Amino acid sequence: MNKITEMEFFSENVAKIVLEAPDIARSRKAGHFVIIRLDEKGERIPLTIADGDPEKGTITLVVQKVGVTSAKLLAKKAGEEILDVVGPLGHATHIENFGTVLCAGGGVGVAPMLPIIKALKEAGNKVISVLAGRSKELIILEDEVRKHSDEVVIMTDDGSYGKKGLVTAGMEEVIQREKINKAFVIGPAIMMKFGSLTTKKYNIPTDVSLNTIMVDGTGMCGACRVSIGGKTKFVCVDGPEFDAFQVNWDEMMMRMGAYKTQEHEAYEKYLKTIETVA
Amino acid sequence: MENIAEYIKEGRPEAWRAELRKSMKAKERTSLERVKMPEQDPNVRNKNIIEVNLGVSEQMAVAEAHRCLDCPEPTCTIGCPVGIDIPKFIKKIESKDFLGAAATIKETNALPAVCGRVCPQEKQCELSCFYTQKLKKPPIAIGHLERFAADYERNSGKMNIPDVAEPNGIKVAVVGSGPSGLAAAGDLAKFGYDVTVFEALHEIGGVLKYGIPEFRLPNDIVDVEIENMRKMGVKFRTDFIVGKTASFEDLRTQGYQAFFVGSGAGLPRFMNIPGENYNGIFSSNEYLTRMNLMKAANDDYDTPILSGKNVAVIGGGNTAMDSVRTAKRMGAERAMIVYRRSREEMPARLEEVHHALEEGIEFMNLHNPVEYFADENGRVNKMRVQKMRLGEPDASGRRRPIPIEGSEFDIDVDMVVVAVGVSPNPIVPSSLKNLKMTDWGTIVVDKETMQSSIPDIFAGGDIVRGGATVILAMGDGRKAAAGIHKYIQEKVKAG
Numbered sequence: 078m079n080k081i082t083e084m085e086f087f088s089e090n091v092a093k094i095v096l097e098a099p100d101i102a103r104s105r106k107a108g109h110f111v112i113i114r115l116d117e118k119g120e121r122i123p124l125t126i127a128d129g130d131p132e133k134g135t136i137t138l139v140v141q142k143v144g145v146t147s148a149k150l151l152a153k154k155a156g157e158e159i160l161d162v163v164g165p166l167g168h169a170t171h172i173e174n175f176g177t178v179l180c181a182g183g184g185v186g187v188a189p190m191l192p193i194i195k196a197l198k199e200a201g202n203k204v205i206s207v208l209a210g211r212s213k214e215l216i217i218l219e220d221e222v223r224k225h226s227d228e229v230v231i232m233t234d235d236g237s238y239g240k241k242g243l244v245t246a247g248m249e250e251v252i253q254r255e256k257i258n259k260a261f262v263i264g265p266a267i268m269m270k271f272g273s274l275t276t277k278k279y280n281i282p283t284d285v286s287l288n289t290i291m292v293d294g295t296g297m298c299g300a301c302r303v304s305i306g307g308k309t310k311f312v313c314v315d316g317p318e319f320d321a322f323q324v325n326w327d328e329m330m331m332r333m334g335a336y337k338t339q340e341h342e343a344y345e346k347y348l349k350t351i352e353t354v355a
Numbered sequence: 356m357e358n359i360a361e362y363i364k365e366g367r368p369e370a371w372r373a374e375l376r377k378s379m380k381a382k383e384r385t386s387l388e389r390v391k392m393p394e395q396d397p398n399v400r401n402k403n404i405i406e407v408n409l410g411v412s413e414q415m416a417v418a419e420a421h422r423c424l425d426c427p428e429p430t431c432t433i434g435c436p437v438g439i440d441i442p443k444f445i446k447k448i449e450s451k452d453f454l455g456a457a458a459t460i461k462e463t464n465a466l467p468a469v470c471g472r473v474c475p476q477e478k479q480c481e482l483s484c485f486y487t488q489k490l491k492k493p494p495i496a497i498g499h500l501e502r503f504a505a506d507y508e509r510n511s512g513k514m515n516i517p518d519v520a521e522p523n524g525i526k527v528a529v530v531g532s533g534p535s536g537l538a539a540a541g542d543l544a545k546f547g548y549d550v551t552v553f554e555a556l557h558e559i560g561g562v563l564k565y566g567i568p569e570f571r572l573p574n575d576i577v578d579v580e581i582e583n584m585r586k587m588g589v590k591f592r593t594d595f596i597v598g599k600t601a602s603f604e605d606l607r608t609q610g611y612q613a614f615f616v617g618s619g620a621g622l623p624r625f626m627n628i629p630g631e632n633y634n635g636i637f638s639s640n641e642y643l644t645r646m647n648l649m650k651a652a653n654d655d656y657d658t659p660i661l662s663g664k665n666v667a668v669i670g671g672g673n674t675a676m677d678s679v680r681t682a683k684r685m686g687a688e689r690a691m692i693v694y695r696r697s698r699e700e701m702p703a704r705l706e707e708v709h710h711a712l713e714e715g716i717e718f719m720n721l722h723n724p725v726e727y728f729a730d731e732n733g734r735v736n737k738m739r740v741q742k743m744r745l746g747e748p749d750a751s752g753r754r755r756p757i758p759i760e761g762s763e764f765d766i767d768v769d770m771v772v773v774a775v776g777v778s779p780n781p782i783v784p785s786s787l788k789n790l791k792m793t794d795w796g797t798i799v800v801d802k803e804t805m806q807s808s809i810p811d812i813f814a815g816g817d818i819v820r821g822g823a824t825v826i827l828a829m830g831d832g833r834k835a836a837a838g839i840h841k842y843i844q845e846k847v848k849a850g
Contacts, residue, residue, distance in 0.1 A: 100595070100600045100601055101600060103601075104599065104600060104601060104602070104605075114557055118650075118655055118656045118657060119656075119657050120649065120656075120657040120658040120659070121557075121649070121658070145657055146657060160557070161557040161593070161594050162594065163555065163556075163557070163594040163595070163596065163600070164596075164599065164600065165599060165600070166596075166599065292641060292644055292645060292649065292658075293555070293556060293565075293621075293644065295555050295556075295596065295621065295780065295782055296621060296622045296780050296781060296782060297565075297621035297622065297623070297640050297644065297780065298623065298638060298640045298641035298644050299623045299625070299637075299638040299640065299641055300637075300641050302625075302632055303632075304632060308627075309625055309627065309631070309632065311622075314781055314782065328632055328733075331633075331634065331732075331733035332632065334634070334732070334733070335634040335635075335661070335733075336661070339659035339660075339661075340659065343657065343659065
């Protein structure tokens with residue numbers, strides 16, 4: 078059992094959740110993720126750790142409502158519990174002093190990017206962060222990112238905040254005026270695909286963090302498999318971070334849609350049950 | 356463990372057994388027919404997940420026990436990886452002391468109800484039974500009797516908790532709660548250690564829970580055995596990955612004096628053929644985990660699962676049988692095994708193959724998939740298979756399958772389960788830099804003590820063997836427990 082100590086909504090469908098997980102808080106590093114299961118009948122889903130406090134014994138997750146489990150999670154309140162939280166899983170981010178690093182985060186992808194930004198800054202890098210979202214309310218964690226970045230560029234699709242345009246436009250703008258030694262791109266699969274196509278044009282080594290479907294998260298099931306450089310890899314034990322240029326994005330996106338019908342039906346059913354309860 | 360032979364010889368001269376032996380002539384005993392396990396009707400059971408084998412009745416068990424000759428040199432016991440005193444427990448059944456029979460089994464086997472169901476007795480105790488070896492008759496149904504004794508005890512509500520030594524306060528960690536970990540934990544508790552079992556998943560039991568389906572091994576039965584271990588003082592910690600959640604070093608700091616690593620072969624193998632990552636293609640681990648551990652077929656549970664009309668399961672082992680029979684129960688019209696060798700080479704238990712055939716499973720032996728095709732959504736819809744023939748025996752002693760060029764043809768499939776084996780799970784080994792490993796990713800251990808290259812770390816089960824049976828894993832767990840006991844005693848003596 079892991080108690081939720083804090084719940085803060087960034088927007089209607091995105092919230093920051095702080096929960097008790099003392100062992101994980103102690104052992105986690107940038108790039109790690111956890112698997113959670115809400116209750117006895119819940120599914121296991123992976124969530125990247127956005128922050129942790131070893132003193133308080135808590136970790137922070139940022140969750141966007143996309144289906145039944147995330148909706149149920151966001152319906153929880155501080156003081157309530159999550160049945161299972163296991164981790165930290167995956168390999169930690171490879172951090173070194175690269176020089177100048179471009180960190181592009183899209184939507185809730187900014188959350189897993191935050192610990193990477195912190196670690197890069199601590200390692201002596203010049204960090205330029207590009208935060209992107211559809212509109213102003215979907216730009217999250219701006220203050221925290223600013224605290225650890227040398228510069229922050231904000232992009233919104235509708236121009237309601239920062240500059241109007243896609244994440245790739247913001248990235249290009251930075252790349253054209255600065256010598257970038259390394260890039261990290263984290264966000265929805267489609268954003269990572271086009272973000273890494275952008276850095277590829279300029280031959281900037283780029284890492285991405287993949288968020289595939291998982292069950293156990295420990296290498297046991299292979300649900301998370303992706304093709305990296307033509308070879309099958311497991312995101313949970315071989316990743317979650319990979320060389321962006323080796324990822325077969327189309328296959329990954331196809332695999333992420335494996336349960337689309339079931340997920341949709343389950344969500345409709347869930348909405349009906351909460352309506353009845355209300 | 357070295358004293359198994361003595362342990363087993365010890366009880367034979369006892370008066371009650373001598374008398375029992377005299378009560379019926381050997382000739383009479385050998386003329387009795389072997390008991391037949393009652394089963395659910397194949398056409399009923401292939402639509403439910405209730406156990407296939409229904410268990411033998413008291414009468415049947417007692418009659419079967421009469422067949423056993425209580426041999427002076429019980430060869431059956433040599434075939435048992437955990438050293439059960441087989442004649443003793445069978446004679447207890449003959450004398451209708453069913454609880455005594457269960458207690459006898461539990462002296463050396465932490466999970467009798469499990470082993471009575473999933474052990475390949477036909478390759479172990481029953482293979483070395485005097486009936487098989489000398490009389491050329493069907494062996495004593497040792498497995499059925501083991502199951503009977505365990506079930507009787509459980510249903511009686513008088514579960515016997517094995518005696519444990521006075522607690523010595525020394526902490527030992529067991530990594531992984533599968534068969535090897537549970538066996539090790541059981542013995543360590545008996546020696547008096549303060550045992551904590553760490554499990555990565557949210558449930559205790561490892562492969563017994565996520566892998567073996569309900570119709571072969573009900574979860575309730577596993578839970579009862581785990582509950583017994585709790586009563587013996589074993590502690591369990593779920594959602595804890597040693598090497599990740601805390602390091603071995605962290606646990607040493609917390610006072611753990613030794614470790615048993617039974618983290619299993621949880622890394623599925625794929626064939627690396629074109630199209631293998633299409634949707635609808637699962638590893639057997641994923642398919643069975645969704646179905647067994649996550650209960651995906653139950654609408655009340657959130658985990659999704661795909662269902663298929665035409666399901667192909669690739670492989671010929673027990674896991675392949677479990678997968679294909681699960682798919683049939685999920686409503687597959689065609690559920691087929693695609694296996695590259697012939698029936699004779701199949702590693703699955705004969706009983707499982709036989710059950711699968713009865714349930715309407717198709718067998719495409721001497722066929723191997725070479726490519727998969729998908730619809731516009733990426734869902735698999737076709738499988739190209741190649742015919743095979745058998746050549747000379749390979750390193751495993753089985754005849755090597757050789758592809759027949761130009762024999763390829765396509766089969767419609769909408770779901771595929773790949774059950775071609777597993778590799779050792781890399782998480783624990785990769786967290787220990789100095790641990791000696793084989794090229795196959797298994798942990799190198801001393802065969803007698805199961806000690807690894809790091810003195811306080813012992814290992815067993817699939818992380819050492821690479822992929823074996825429940826009972827071999829349990830045998831390893833017991834050996835390792837003895838090894839750990841010796842190691843700690845010596846350390847204590849040395850001060």
